[in-house]
Amino acid sequence: MSPRQLALLLIAPGLALVAGLFLYPLCFSLVSAFTGPEGGFSLQAFGKAFELYSGDVVFTIVIVVTSCALTAVAAVAIAGTLTLGENPWVVGALRALYRWPLFIPFIVAAQCMRTFLAKNGLMNNTFVSLGLLEPLQAASYLDWRGIIITFVWKQTPFVALLLAGALASLDRATLEAGRNLGASRLRVLIELALPQVMPTLLVALVLSFVTMLSVLSVPMMVAGSQPTMLTVDMAFRINAYGDYATANALGVITYLISAGAAILYLRHGMAKEGAP
């Protein structure tokens, strides 16, 4: 047996599992989405999906894009402070704190937020005790805001970790030169450091984008009512009606949304390579 055949033989079982449990169901979902009730090609399922859930498509995109944007801002603030911060106390405390949500499962995060963000949850209670909020003004955040808060809480450490790693490996001399010429730390971060670590930030954000698009537990547990995210709609079409065609049409829409994020990322990469 040649080394090449041996290599293919060693890799085959793993490939078979991915083919059987990912590629085959993926094709299944595509075929099912484009098949009409009497068989044959049809866009009927997409018509139904848009008629019933076009609001949720927009809702999902808004939630995921907003969460990614806020995650990016928070991660840049944390990673920037970790690399450029001058107060050792602040940097040390931040370093000890920021990673905690990293390995916490989404479903645990959802349960935490379900109680924390409620009308009488710990957040509002603390604000009332501190005198920042009148008891009558306390409102529940268990709606779209709750989903965004949970996503940002959960994903920021991941993006910040990758970003801090990339920032730490930058050439310090350029950053010091910027500081010596009188630029503020914020300006050094935004104009000198960030452009150099943009690829890392974008990869982390695209991964977060797809993750947020796939999570079922957070929208189900944090915000039960309408409008809701497409993952919940898919589960509902299956569990309540056994309606695979519409559920798979919604699935194809989520593939397209995540492909959109990937294309934006690739276009940025190509624009960068094309630049002189």
Added chain:
Amino acid sequence: MNRVASVLRAALAGVLLAAFAFALIGPLANLALWSVAERWYTPYKLPVTYGTRYWEQVFRPTGDAMASLGTSVSIAVLTVVVALALSVPAGYALARLKLPMRWLFMIVFLLPQAFPSVAIYINVARIFYGLGINGTVLGVVLVHAAHGLVYSVWIAAAAFAAVDRDLELAARNIGASPLRTFFTVTLPLAAPGVIASGIFVFLESLDEFTGTFFVGVPQVTTLPLLLYNAAMGGNYQVASITALILLVPSVLFMLFIERFLRADVLAKVGA
């Protein structure tokens, strides 16, 4: 004037840090409070009576939680066995042997993680239903293993790539067969990375909700499903205690991961 400014800056940094700590720790503190709250209702800002009644209920040998914990751990262990059995040979082939279109294979193993997964899982459930393995431990293990394969394959490939080739050549020179070289030199040296990938897969399986939700119900109840059912049923104490149980392995992992995953292995992930 300068001193006033620096005091103000320090105060601002302190306030921001406190707000950050509250946002980060607050939700977890709320969870911990609920786990020991026997009675807690409005308008009380803190639990009215504290106690461990619900912990006893959860840890009672006949309780649902112990059964779910058992199911979760056995599924996770089986998932690790399946994932490592597939990824050790695959990782070795990707790291050491000449493979045509190696990058394509790396991407194929990445795909299950790079796609929105709910639409995949509902169709897996449909296929499994046809095969009669829906609602079985086997079905859930297979779904978890496919999902975990990207970690185990990518980290195993990196671990094998980090093994010094000269040591393998030395073993071959003194007459060891290729298989013996693999089991006495290559595998022991790559073991920390392989163990780390196993821990990754174990945790992913323990925390996995969506796949089990579609493929496992109603027969297979893992801890995340128990947590979901308790939370949706309004039993915040049981949900919070289950959530805390799920947190333990994650926290342990965060404290120990750096021992297993060395920097030279991490540097080779994806390379």
